[in-house]
Amino acid sequence: MSNVVSLGLPRRPGLAERQSLLLENFACNRRSPDDVFWLKENAEILNILATSGARLTEKALAPYARVYEGLEERLRFFPQYYRFLLSICLDLEDLGMAGGKGAELCRWAADMGLVEAELSDLQRAEAHRLLARREVGTPSADLHQRLRTFINRSDTFALPNKKVAYELTHIVFYLSDYGKLDPELDDAAIVSLEFAGLLSYLDQDIDLLAEICVAMRFAGQQPSAIWEDWIAQEMGGFVLNGSGDGRSDCYHEYLVASWWAQFADRPGFPGVPEAGGLQICRHTGRKGPLRAMSEYMFHLGPARSADWSQMRRGMTDAVGADGVEILTGAEQSSDKFSAFFEGFSRADI
Structure with a gap:
């Protein structure tokens, strides 16, 4: 007979589960998607996960489904936020979201000359990198x-x-x-x-x-x-x-x-x-x-x-x-x- 007593300690979620909980909170609970700071925060967390090779499930990305679906309309009405919007789109796709609209949005941004509207070399460099991720534009x-x-x-x-x-x-x-x-x-x-x-x-x-x-x-x-x-x-x-x-x-x-x-x-x-x-x-x-x-x-x-x-x-x-x-x-x-x-x-x- 075993005398080992289980203490019932709670299981600590693994890395992917903790990252999924973070995404749900950033997408749904901290700010409204109509807030520009929502764009900033979510562009940052998605970029960090995408560039560090995070492995996420389809369920983890589900909180962004409506935002992803409406990206074309948002980009056309809010072109001043194109870097945030493109970054969110491309990172979602690179993390596994189906859709493949990133290339089309990058071409639209290039055709509209949005990069030429940037005064800062740093912002131009960011924009060039975003477009290059879908083979749009030249360095x-x-x-x-x-x-x-x-x-x-x-x-x-x-x-x-x-x-x-x-x-x-x-x-x-x-x-x-x-x-x-x-x-x-x-x-x-x-x-x-x-x-x-x-x-x-x-x-x-x-x-x-x-x-x-x-x-x-x-x-x-x-x-x-x-x-x-x-x-x-x-x-x-x-x-x-x-x-x-x-x-x-x-x-x-x-x-x-x-x-x-x-x-x-x-x-x-x-x-x-x-x-x-x-x-x-x-x-x-x-x-x-x-x-x-x-x-x-x-x-x-x-x-x-x-x-x-x-x-x-x-x-x-x-x-x-x-x-x-x-x-x-x-x-x-x-x-x-x-x-x-x-x-x-x-x-x-």
Whole structure:
């Protein structure tokens, strides 16, 4: 006779089931499909699942059936949102939804000249990639060269500026077709990624650092173990609630960190979403020392130096105990830290 007693512990859903529950919530429970932020959120989660090779069932995609069915009408009435709409369409098809209307919608967008209406090179690059997924349009060598010129200026990415750091990661995403191609980055662009990674680690910004680590992997580089171990540790702080307002939650950090985890062979999509609602919260860890570092350097005025070995002692006094530990980790995470600090110091400007 067995004396083993079952405790009746609940079964934790597998990855595909958790992803399906996430899709149901993003499609049905957080916002209305008539809300442009619904387009943004759903384009993001579908893109993350499609580019990381998620294996989903027909049932998992069913919440998008009505949206997919009406994409032609939406695109014709809301051409200003064509990148969101095309992205949703193509990712749904690549994830397994039947229909095959993506090629027709891409041709319509090209015939309407929607790409030519873009002012930003970054948005043009995104649009070209979307059309190319259904063999519409031709690559622009001039556009790609401008993007490469931008990311090769490493000094840009030694200064705190989240906008340009996100532009850097997305340029790498587009040049690599989200990891399908070798983007053939110059050494200077790799340095740019490393500088941006140092800043995001010093700021303890899980969202940006996860994107940078993915971009580095798409470029054939191995991100710092210090950075990736920290992301993995911080993922334990996400909490999925079944009720509450999801309009200002941490959904993007959750999705991007989980996206990174798929490429880093780490556990992703923590927690179990409820079926009837979703708010994603995060218990954050320590505050990064980046702001204190910038303030210290600014108030030094002409006394600041670009030489990290000269500035280290004063900087460690300025950032506090937690800041010192993070700063030390940043210094140990990259052999380019001293070169990064030269630009960060702005001593020679």
